[in-house]
Amino acid sequence: xxxxxxxxxxxxxxxxxxxxxxxxxxxxxxxxxxxxxxxxxxxxxxxxxxxxxxxxxxxxxxxxxxxxxxxxxxxxxxxxxxxxxxxxxxxxxxxxxxxxxxxxxxxxxxxxxxxxxxxxxxxxxxxxxxxxxxxxxxxxxxxxxxxxxxxxxxxxxxxxxxxxxxxxxxxxxxxxxxxxxxxxxxxxxxxxxxxxxxxxxxxxxxxxxxxxxxxxxxxxxxxxxxxxx
Amino acid sequence: xxxxxxxxxxxxxxxxxxxxxxxxxxxxxxxxxxxxxxxxxxxxxxxxxxxxxxxxxxxxxxxxxxxxxxxxxxxxxxxxxxxxxxxxxxxxxxxxxxxxxxxxxxxxxxxxxxxxxxxxxxxxxxxxxxxxxxxxxxxxxxxxxxxxxxxxxxxxxxxxxxxxxxxxxxxxxxxxxxxxxxxxxxxxxxxxxxxxxxxxxxxxxxxxxxxxxxxxxxxxxxxxxxxxxxxxxxxxxxxxxxxxxxxxxxxxxxxxxxxxxxxxxxxxxxxxxxxxxxxxxxxxxxxxxxxxxxxxxxxxxxxxxxxxxxxxx
Numbered sequence: 234x235x236x237x238x239x240x241x242x243x244x245x246x247x248x249x250x251x252x253x254x255x256x257x258x259x260x261x262x263x264x265x266x267x268x269x270x271x272x273x274x275x276x277x278x279x280x281x282x283x284x285x286x287x288x289x290x291x292x293x294x295x296x297x298x299x300x301x302x303x304x305x306x307x308x309x310x311x312x313x314x315x316x317x318x319x320x321x322x323x324x325x326x327x328x329x330x331x332x333x334x335x336x337x338x339x340x341x342x343x344x345x346x347x348x349x350x351x352x353x354x355x356x357x358x359x360x361x362x363x364x365x366x367x368x369x370x371x372x373x374x375x376x377x378x379x380x381x382x383x384x385x386x387x388x389x390x391x392x393x394x395x396x397x398x399x400x401x402x403x404x405x406x407x408x409x410x411x412x413x414x415x416x417x418x419x420x421x422x423x424x425x426x427x428x429x430x431x432x433x434x435x436x437x438x439x440x441x442x443x444x445x446x447x448x449x450x451x452x453x454x455x456x457x458x459x460x461x462x
Numbered sequence: 463x464x465x466x467x468x469x470x471x472x473x474x475x476x477x478x479x480x481x482x483x484x485x486x487x488x489x490x491x492x493x494x495x496x497x498x499x500x501x502x503x504x505x506x507x508x509x510x511x512x513x514x515x516x517x518x519x520x521x522x523x524x525x526x527x528x529x530x531x532x533x534x535x536x537x538x539x540x541x542x543x544x545x546x547x548x549x550x551x552x553x554x555x556x557x558x559x560x561x562x563x564x565x566x567x568x569x570x571x572x573x574x575x576x577x578x579x580x581x582x583x584x585x586x587x588x589x590x591x592x593x594x595x596x597x598x599x600x601x602x603x604x605x606x607x608x609x610x611x612x613x614x615x616x617x618x619x620x621x622x623x624x625x626x627x628x629x630x631x632x633x634x635x636x637x638x639x640x641x642x643x644x645x646x647x648x649x650x651x652x653x654x655x656x657x658x659x660x661x662x663x664x665x666x667x668x669x670x671x672x673x674x675x676x677x678x679x680x681x682x683x684x685x686x687x688x689x690x691x692x693x694x695x696x697x698x699x700x701x702x703x704x705x706x707x708x709x710x711x712x713x714x715x716x717x718x719x720x721x722x723x724x725x726x727x728x729x730x731x732x733x734x735x736x737x738x739x740x741x742x743x744x745x746x747x748x749x750x751x752x753x754x755x756x757x758x759x760x761x762x763x764x765x766x767x768x769x770x771x772x773x774x775x
Contacts, residue, residue, distance in 0.1 A: 242646035244696040244726030245754045249647065256691060283486040283694030285718045290694025295758055300751065366692060367489045368718030371598050375692070412599070429488070431588055431600060436488060 234263045234314045240304050246280070246295035249288050250307050256286040256377060261365050263314070264289055265442040270310040275303070284441055285366040286375075322364070322442040327409060329358065329400050329447045330455035331422035334462060336400065338385075338419040346382050353421060356380050357400075358447045362407065364439050372411035372429025372437050376445055379405045391417030398423045398460065400447070425460035464530040465616045466579070469563065471609040472523025477583060477602035479515045482591035486694070486717040493593030493601060494713050496520075496673060496736035497574050499633055499765060500538040504578035506772040507535045507555055509622045514582030515592045517608065519575045520673075522566045524608070526577075528558035532616055533580035536564075537627075539572030539635060539737060554626035555580075572635030572737035581617035595714050597674065627772050633734075638743040641710070641731045643700060644754045647723035651687045652702075659683065660724070661746055665708065669740040673714040675701075676735055678744055682706025685722045692720040698727040700746075708746075710735060728754055730761040 239251040250267065253260035268284040271291060275282075278298050283290040293303055331354030333340050343350035362376035369375075384405045392415065395401070399410040401418030410416060411428035424447075430436050439445060450458070468475075478501065481494025495501035495518050505514050517524070522541050528534075536543055536552050543550050544565045550556060552575075558564065566575060585592040585602065594602030603612055649657070665678035683706045695701075699711045701721040710727055711719075712735075727735070728749070738744065749757070 242644060242725070242751060243694075244646060244698055245644050245728055245751070245758055247696040247726070249694060249696075254691075279484075281483050281486050281492070283717055285693045286691045288691070288693040290696060292696060295755065296762065299755065366718055367487060368692065369489065369716055371489045371600065373489055441487070 234266065234311055238307065238311050240307060242300060243290055247290060247292045248300055248303055249290045251288045253287045256365055258363055260287045261363060261442065266314050267307070267310055270314060271307065274306055274310060285368070322440070322444055324361070324444045324446060325439050326446050326448050327424050327426050328450045328454070328458060329422045329424045330450050330452060330460060331357070331400075332452065335423040335455070336421035338388075339421040342383055342385055342402070342419055342421065345385065348382065353383050354449060356383050357402070357407065357421060358449050362445045364441050364443045364445060367437070367441055370411060370414055371431070373408060374428070374437070374439050374445075376407045377405055379407050381405065385419045387417040388419065391415055395420065396423065398425060398428075400424055423455070423460060423462075425455055425458035464532075464618070465614050466532070467527045467529055468524075468608050468610055468612040468614070469527055470523060470525035471607060471612070472519055472521065472525075472566065474520040475524045475608040476518050476594040476596070477515055477585055477592055477608065478518045478594060479592045480513050481713065482589055482593050482595075482601070485589050488589070489717055490589060490600065491595050491598060491714045491717060492697070493591070493595040495576065496713055497538060497576070497733045499730070499733045500574070501576045502765070503553070503627060503768060503772050504535045504537040504576040505582070506769045507537070507553070507625060507627060508533060508578055508580045509773065510578060510580065510582050510619075514578065514617075515585050516576050516578035516583065519566055519577060521573050522568045522575065524577065525563065525565045528560055528562045528564070529613070530560050530616070532558050533621055534558055534564065534577065536566065536575055536577050538575035539569035541569040541575065542567040551626065553632055555622070555624045557624065571637070573739045574737055579616050580622060581619035584615040584617050597714060625772070627768065631768050631771050635737045637738065639731065639734050639738060641727045641735060641744055641746050642749040642754065642757070643727050643746050644725050644751055645748055646725040647699065648685075648687065648690060649724050651685055651722050652683065652724060653686065656684050657724075657748075660708070661748060663745065665744045665746070667738050667740050667742045667744065668707075671740065673712060675709045675711045675715060676738070678708045678710065680707070683708060683724070687722055689720040690722060692718045695719050695723075696726045698729060698732045700724045700727060712736060728757060730757070
């Protein structure tokens with residue numbers, strides 16, 4: 234946790250705290266710890282708090298506090314948290330059916346990397362990822378970091394519709410699409426796991442700071458778990 | 463049946479309350495009324511709680527029938543409003559009898575109207591709010607826009623005395639606007655010339671504007687960086703994508719994003735912005751943070767005075 238974080242004005246009733254310029258597990262842990270501390274310290278002065286890869290956006294009630302006061306509290310929290318390391322988050326296993334029929338871009342990635350599509354799947358499932366941020370759509374968790382060999386830029390032309398459960402790669406990030414949506418990420422498989430269910434008390438199986446491991450499953454297991462093709 | 467039936471949904475009519483706050487951790491947009499000033503006045507005129515659920519009708523076209531006696535107010539954009547085919551007044555409490563039909567035609571100034579009923583619409587909240595965010599399919603009735611055949615329940619409340627907001631107290635909806643901007647975020651990634659260019663140019667509202675953001679068309683604003691690590695987006699944040707055309711992010715904005723941002727427009731100016739239509743004109747002006755805070759406090763006083771007037775003695 235940097236003792237003197239960079240704090241910028243975001244708007245008339247908001248400021249953004251940067252804990253680093255790059256994403257790393259350490260910076261991400263700092264973001265999590267600061268978000269937690271600020272929720273507690275600011276309580277009902279907060280309108281919302283948006284943690285991301287390396288920053289925390291603080292939206293506050295402008296009639297009851299101001300940028301200077303919030304900045305001071307942010308600095309205090311950072312100083313207090315100094316050496317604090319939050320727990321490593323829970324480990325969530327996400328089953329994935331990796332195949333050309335479930336991941337339209339996995340063969341292209343296999344060719345580009347020289348690993349073949351099975352190699353791409355194996356490498357993707359071999360790493361424990363961290364949830365760095367949630368955004369873009371309800372339940373969309375940004376996971377990092379993908380092995381450089383299978384990192385791939387976004388498609389030049391995004392697809393109009395990516396199906397629910399699609400497992401995808403963009404640069405060194407990976408994610409599971411929680412609902413059908415347009416998208417430009419490279420599709421490598423599909424998961425039968427529900428990543429966002431508004432009817433559940435806890436709508437998401439993962440939270441920022443959690444760890445995710447993808448577990449390869451075959452076609453019949455995928456379908457037995459409720460997956461569709 | 464104590465409620466209303468939608469006969470025609472119009473281009474975009476959505477149930478809204480003040481918005482869904484505090485759920486950015488799930489990636490949920492706040493939603494809520496694009497023009498909270500007009501929305502709050504609709505509820506105030508009816509003596510409703512400020513968080514009561516109402517309808518935001520964009521570009522008019524909404525038609526509904528009362529299924530019971532109820533009191534109703536329409537605020538916002540200027541438009542011909544008809545009760546059973548006869549003209550009636552905006553910004554004024556209307557008494558509807560069962561079977562009465564209210565129709566919003568097309569706005570002549572501004573583009574968003576707020577239709578509230580005494581007692582508010584009864585809608586089951588999702589994540590603490592009834593605000594409809596179409597992109598997410600959350601809020602309102604199954605996350606959808608209102609359409610013919612929808613029926614809405616109205617909360618029970620004692621009728622109130624009829625009252626109205628005097629014309630000189632009503633917000634104006636001019637076709638051009640100066641959007642005051644508090645510099646922030648990556649504003650240092652823009653050269654002095656780029657900022658000066660932006661602040662001395664006129665922009666037109668793009669037809670591709672929506673509840674997520676208003677896109678401005680005009681001279682491109684060059685930026686020294688392509689993007690940033692995705693970060694939280696404040697209401698009114700002005701992002702500059704690769705084509706240099708500014709986008710003012712509004713109620714249905716994504717919670718995080720990676721385009722460079724120059725700062726954020728004042729909330730009161732964003733309310734006004736959302737009443738502009740494609741082709742209308744905007745220019746941008748920087749405002750120091752202290753002045754922005756004074757402007758905010760002043761706007762609250764004006765809003766409170768209007769609300770007081772709306773609430774009656």
